[in-house]
Amino acid sequence: MPKSFNKLTAIAAPIMRSNVDTDVIIRIERLVGNSIRGTLGKWAFGALRYLPDGSENPEFILNREPYRQAEILVTGPNFGCGSSREGAVWSLQEMGIRAVIGSSFGDIFFANCFQNGILPIIVDKAIVDGLAAEIELTQGAGRVGIDLEEQTIISPTGKQLRFEIDPRRREGLLQGLDEVALTLRRDDEIRAFQASDRAARPWIHFARKTA
Amino acid sequence: MFDIGEPGQGIVHVIGPELGLSLPGCVIVCGDSHTCTHGGLGALAFGIGSSELTHVLATQALIQRRPKTMRVKFEGKLSLGVTAKDLILALIGHIGAAGGTGYAVEYAGSAIREMPVEGRLTICNLSIELGAKMGMVAPDEKTFEYLRGRPYAPEGEMWDQAVKAWRELPSDADASFDQEVLIDVTKIIPQVTWGISPEHVIGVDGRIPDPQEIDDPARRAAFEAALDYMGLQAGAAIAGTPVDWVFIGSCTNSRLSDLRAAAEVARGRKVAPGVRAWIVPGSETVKRDAVAEGLDKVFIDAGFEWREPGCSMCLAANGETVAPGQRSVSTSNRNFVGRQGPRARTHLASPATAAAAAIAGAIADVRTMER
Numbered sequence: 001m002p003k004s005f006n007k008l009t010a011i012a013a014p015i016m017r018s019n020v021d022t023d024v025i026i027r028i029e030r031l032v033g034n035s036i037r038g039t040l041g042k043w044a045f046g047a048l049r050y051l052p053d054g055s056e057n058p059e060f061i062l063n064r065e066p067y068r069q070a071e072i073l074v075t076g077p078n079f080g081c082g083s084s085r086e087g088a089v090w091s092l093q094e095m096g097i098r099a100v101i102g103s104s105f106g107d108i109f110f111a112n113c114f115q116n117g118i119l120p121i122i123v124d125k126a127i128v129d130g131l132a133a134e135i136e137l138t139q140g141a142g143r144v145g146i147d148l149e150e151q152t153i154i155s156p157t158g159k160q161l162r163f164e165i166d167p168r169r170r171e172g173l174l175q176g177l178d179e180v181a182l183t184l185r186r187d188d189e190i191r192a193f194q195a196s197d198r199a200a201r202p203w204i205h206f207a208r209k210t211a
Numbered sequence: 212m213f214d215i216g217e218p219g220q221g222i223v224h225v226i227g228p229e230l231g232l233s234l235p236g237c238v239i240v241c242g243d244s245h246t247c248t249h250g251g252l253g254a255l256a257f258g259i260g261s262s263e264l265t266h267v268l269a270t271q272a273l274i275q276r277r278p279k280t281m282r283v284k285f286e287g288k289l290s291l292g293v294t295a296k297d298l299i300l301a302l303i304g305h306i307g308a309a310g311g312t313g314y315a316v317e318y319a320g321s322a323i324r325e326m327p328v329e330g331r332l333t334i335c336n337l338s339i340e341l342g343a344k345m346g347m348v349a350p351d352e353k354t355f356e357y358l359r360g361r362p363y364a365p366e367g368e369m370w371d372q373a374v375k376a377w378r379e380l381p382s383d384a385d386a387s388f389d390q391e392v393l394i395d396v397t398k399i400i401p402q403v404t405w406g407i408s409p410e411h412v413i414g415v416d417g418r419i420p421d422p423q424e425i426d427d428p429a430r431r432a433a434f435e436a437a438l439d440y441m442g443l444q445a446g447a448a449i450a451g452t453p454v455d456w457v458f459i460g461s462c463t464n465s466r467l468s469d470l471r472a473a474a475e476v477a478r479g480r481k482v483a484p485g486v487r488a489w490i491v492p493g494s495e496t497v498k499r500d501a502v503a504e505g506l507d508k509v510f511i512d513a514g515f516e517w518r519e520p521g522c523s524m525c526l527a528a529n530g531e532t533v534a535p536g537q538r539s540v541s542t543s544n545r546n547f548v549g550r551q552g553p554r555a556r557t558h559l560a561s562p563a564t565a566a567a568a569a570i571a572g573a574i575a576d577v578r579t580m581e582r
Contacts, residue, residue, distance in 0.1 A: 115262035
């Protein structure tokens, strides 16, 4: 069941490298098995977060205070590119991340965030860079505020920054709506489409071995 | 369901087209980002996460925002040794790994019209590496000929009806796109990646870029991290870089035409000492067809290992990994950190270029090995 999102004021960690892919966010072998949910938080960013001997990499931002408490990530361009693995979002969620702010995201990662109550915010790169600079100036102590209702980000120095979001996505997150239930309300329309498409394109609906 | 060892078993993005299950005009979703591959037949195909999969199974529908549109025209004739893989890698290098984010991409132009369907599937496969969730090629006579007689393709009167509908699918001549990109393919040479994003790509005769020459701090940081991870020196020639592993397979490049191209380079030659080179057909059918042509024997005689069909070393999900610090030339689609195993170093290239690396024991220019 998706969680709702309304307001948040929290520690934010800048991860400004471009093209952080979903393999880097969560390695595939952590996603193999039946009961992985709840086990993924400690494996998020595994390749960056741990040294080859398994100990924490002290250089990695999320291993440092106060960033260890981060609930917001401020990210470089194309964060979450690559694989469709939803485990990438689950691992962030399980390490306490509730929102990501960047200039662009991998399309599938972006969609997966909404499915799990994580708010991905797209703003101009200059705004992302400015936020990251403000956070770093306060060595992470300056909190970032997000108000989804008002569609604003409050920077550590109090700047109000407006962001845009698809109204349907916004409603879904604010109310924590169940998307399946919403779509099923339109079951009649879906069935009507299927009936007409079956007549128009029978080869798609009756695929069976012919040769 | 297709069991192991039966025709039909294989990588979903190989068997969908091969069986005639993926058809022009279909909407295809799958819990894998390389679902965009099926766009090579003119399908609207894209990867989704597990929640959206549940949504589709529960409702038979998925609500999507209409993507922006991009048309990429590949114009001109491919030079010797240049393949579909080189074209798409060059495009990613040109517009970046986020260049297609938010777009549905149509690949067009004379090079695409001349390209067999298997090459188009390779091109569309890397759409997601361009950032585009979906990519497609307009269905044409080549598409119809490819599909005719496939096990699940329509036949008889339904086939005629389907082809008639498929002819209506291509974009209008005067269609407008949100973005247009023109690529002169005559300028493209075999490509190889040097870093940890598919956009970190150069021609095989090129030198590894110097991060100090990059202004944008995020990009410079990414370049520095890439060089460090890959164990490479800025300014060095990429050709001649010694390799430990060669992997020819994956949903990008494991079809019969890919294996033929690699076999052409391998025939009568030997894999260099110290290199492990794997050939992994994309499906049981590809495997059987390759065996029928004697390609397995060409590879085995040359010292390659001939493996069972599957995803194998593309993503290291099954214990088939490149060891830490080792260098691999791979025909797959992702050179991400740890993709082929923790600390594994991956260079993406075409099957011909990968075969050339196996023979040379180092990244090599396949054009010098053509016969």
